[in-house]
Amino acid sequence: MDVDEILTGLYSEQGRQNPYPWYAALHGHGPISTVPARAEHSTITAVAAGYDLVDQVLRDPQWYKQAPPGWQEQEILRTFNSSMMFVNPPDHTRMRSVFAKTFTPRRLGALEPVIVRVVDTLLDRMAEAGADGAETDFVADFAYPVPALVMAEFIGLPESDLAWYRQRVDWIDEFLDVAGKTPQRLALANQAAEELRAYYRDLIAHRRARPGEDLISGLVEAVDAGDVPLTEEELISNLIVLFNASFVTTVYMFSNGLPLLLAHPDVVAALPGDDALARGCVDEVLRLASPVHFLARAAPRDTELGGVPVRRDENVLLMIAGANRDPARFPDPDRFDPRRDGPPSLAFGVGPHFCLGAAVSRLEGRLALPRLLARFPRLTVTRTPTYSGSLFLRGIDKLFVSTGG
Known part of the structure; x- marks a missing residue:
C-alpha cells in the first residue's frame, strides 16, 4: 500500500473510525514519507509518523x-x-x-x-x-x-x-x-x-x-x-x-x-x-x-527532514497519534501497559x-x-x-x- 492510498484510507469514514491500522501502514514506510501531489493533499508535502522526527519538528x-x-x-x-x-x-x-x-x-x-x-x-x-x-x-x-x-x-x-x-x-x-x-x-x-x-x-x-x-x-x-x-x-x-x-x-x-x-x-x-x-x-x-491526532508545521527554509526534501513554506503533517505508537520507541505499541518505560507521549x-x-x-x-x-x-x-x-x-x-x- 503506497502513501497516497494510506492517506486516502485514513481520511475516509472507515479511517476516522479506526485510524490505527493506517498509522501502522505508515510506519512500514519509515519515519517520514513524501506525499504525492494530488488535490486531496495539496497543502501537504510530507507526512511524519516517526516519534523522533515529530518530536524534533515540534521542538523547533x-x-x-x-x-x-x-x-x-x-x-x-x-x-x-x-x-x-x-x-x-x-x-x-x-x-x-x-x-x-x-x-x-x-x-x-x-x-x-x-x-x-x-x-x-x-x-x-x-x-x-x-x-x-x-x-x-x-x-x-x-x-x-x-x-x-x-x-x-x-x-x-x-x-x-x-x-x-x-x-x-x-x-x-x-x-x-x-x-x-x-x-x-x-x-x-x-x-x-x-x-x-x-x-x-x-x-x-x-x-x-x-x-x-x-x-x-x-x-x-x-x-x-x-x-x-x-x-x-x-x-x-x-x-x-x-x-x-x-x-x-x-x-x-x-x-x-x-x-x-x-x-x-x-x-x-x-x-x-x-x-x-x-x-x-x-x-x-x-x-x-x-x-x-495530527498537527501541521511549515518549513522555515529549504531543508531535508529524515532524508525527505521539504521546501520553504511547505507543510509537513505530523501524526501525533501515529508517533505515539511508533514501534521503534514503544515495543508492542498497541498494548496497554500503564507501567511502560519509554519516552513521554506527544x-x-x-x-x-x-x-x-x-x-x-x-x-x-x-x-x-x-x-x-x-x-x-x-x-x-x-x-x-x-x-x-x-x-x-x-x-x-x-x-x-x-x-x-
Whole structure:
C-alpha cells in the first residue's frame, strides 16, 4: 500500500473510525514519507509518523504554523489567528507569557479540592441515575462535566452557561476536522466565534464592574492597568481557544480511556489508592488513545527532514497519534501497559506550543479515575461506543455504561 492510498484510507469514514491500522501502514514506510501531489493533499508535502522526527519538528520554533489563505475574511479564523495556539513568535511568545503565569503549581494545588468536589458530586449523580441497573451515558454524566466544571470555575464561567457553550465548542471542533471544511461547517464555526466573542465581551464587562477571584477578573485587571502585553480582543480570542483546548482533550482522555481500563480488570482493582499506577494509566491512555491526532508545521527554509526534501513554506503533517505508537520507541505499541518505560507521549505536544492545560488535564485524570473505579468497581460498557467521526480531535462522544448498582 503506497502513501497516497494510506492517506486516502485514513481520511475516509472507515479511517476516522479506526485510524490505527493506517498509522501502522505508515510506519512500514519509515519515519517520514513524501506525499504525492494530488488535490486531496495539496497543502501537504510530507507526512511524519516517526516519534523522533515529530518530536524534533515540534521542538523547533522555526517550524511554524501557516495561516490558511483568506483567513482574515472568516470570524473563526480571525479568532484562531489572534490566539497563542495558532500564531508564531514573537506574538506567540508575548501572548503565552501572560497565560503561563496562571498555570502555576500554586494554582494547580488550589484546583485539587475543586476537582475532588466536582468528581464526587458527579459520582453521586451517576449512582442515582444508574440505580437498579439503569444505563447512563458516561460522556454526558462524567467525562464532559468534570473538565467543563473545573475549567469553568478556574476561568470564571457560570455553570448555567455550559450547555449553551458546549454547542458552540462542537461547531468549532467539527470545522477543525479534515472533513470539516464544508460551507455549512464554516458557517456554524463563524457563528460560534461571533457568539462566543459577544459572550466574553459581556462577561468581561461584568467582571470589570464586579471583579472576583477567577482568571478572567485577574486578566481584565491586568489588561486595563497595562500590566500585560495583550489587547482585550486578543484576550477574548485566547479565552475561547484556551477553554476549548483545555477541556475537549480531557473529555476524550476520559471517554477513550475508560474502555481501555475496563479491559484490564487487574488494573481496575489496583487503581484506587495507587497514585503511581494512576499516573501511569493517564500517561498510557494519552499515548494509546491520543485525543489530538495530527498537527501541521511549515518549513522555515529549504531543508531535508529524515532524508525527505521539504521546501520553504511547505507543510509537513505530523501524526501525533501515529508517533505515539511508533514501534521503534514503544515495543508492542498497541498494548496497554500503564507501567511502560519509554519516552513521554506527544499527546499534548512539546516545544513552544506545548499545551498549557496539560498539567490540569493530567491532574483531573489522576484524581478522577481512581475515585470512579473505587465507587463503581463493577462498571461495565453496555453498548458499542460512538466515536466523534473526527480525525483531528478523535474521541468517544457517547459511551453507555452500567454502574453495577
